[in-house]
Amino acid sequence: MKRPGIPDNEGSRTLALQQLGIMYTPSEARFDRITRLAMRHFNVPTALVSIVYKELQWFKSNQGLNACTTGREVSFCGHAILQDEPFIVTNALTDPRFADNPLVTNEPRIRFYAGQAIRDPHNVVLGTLCLIDYAPREFSAANVQDLCDFAKLVEAELAMGPGSSVVQALIEGLTEDQRIALIDPQIGSWNLRGIEAVLNQEFKAAGEDDHPISLIAIRLSDFDSLCARFGADRLLDFRKHVAAMVRDEIPASASLAVLSPSLLLAVCPRVPETDVRKLIAKISAKCRSLPAESLGVKTLIECRLAGLTVTGVSDLAKKPTFWIESLQKEI
Secondary structure (H helix, E strand, C coil): CCCCCCCCCHHHHHHHHHHHHCCCCCHHHHHHHHHHHHHHHHHHEEEEEEEECEEEEEEEEEEEECECCCCCCCCCCCHHCCCCEEECCCHHHCCCCCCCCCCHHHHCCCCCCEEEEECCCCCEEEEEEEEEECCCCCCHHHHHHHHHHHHHHHHHHHHHHHCCCHHHHHCCCCCCCHHHECCCCCCECHHHHHHHHHHHHHHHHHHHCCCCEEEEEEEEHHHHHHHHHHHHHHCCCCCCHHHHHHHHHCCCCCCCEEEEEEEEEEEEECHHHHHHHHHHHHHHHHHHHCHHHCCCCCCCCCCEEEEEECCHHHHCCCCCCHHHHHHHCCC
């Protein structure tokens, strides 16, 4: 196995990523939309926005892979960031650089890889947009151009900055270890501690200009029996799919959390009660029409939803845990 080299500007890369503040932050719909489109366009089972940082690669967006990080020394993306043009491996099993790589010989058993470096506005390489398949395949010149175009879309989103100034301020005040502790490692959203921290900041902001904050809970029904029937891995795929669908429907300034394996919570600042009812109706309709056959699940999985709106001085004076517990009782 050939380990990837270290770029000459590695110190600048590390500093750029730290200043960008993207490491160990929640998954975002704007990046997930790009990887989903890339996955469908190229007809591959996995597409990732991968950030190469220190000794690992971390996935800001992840379609089709049940992992949030891998080691840099075994990563394909570590090689891709060393060149301007796309890095293509048509059959890793016959490529001497990767034939004995543990990501090839063991799960997920990568065979095809295509990665294009992504850069920040100062032209510093941060990571890649990459495609993975588990069977060998060719990659045409037109495919190469399309991959470069998709990578430019990722770069444009990175240049735009965060969707919520409140959440960004929270993230900037945390160390990397603190961020890791507040993110659910499987779904890539906030965990319970993380969303409580978000709500504390959102309540402070709401108290300053008296805007509402709405909460929506989404529970997967019959979770234990479904887990026993289909297995944890397949149900994890479904949970990730539901979380991505909810992120697509809620505003860009909203935050999503995983409170338990069967329960999600969306926090939507500046969304009044009337709009919450519309959001619940849209998410409910999406849950009923999920393409279960594409998720490896052969049955419909029901989701229950409930919402509430926090507004006014007396409501905002109550702790976030009060409102989270109140909503859990309703669902």
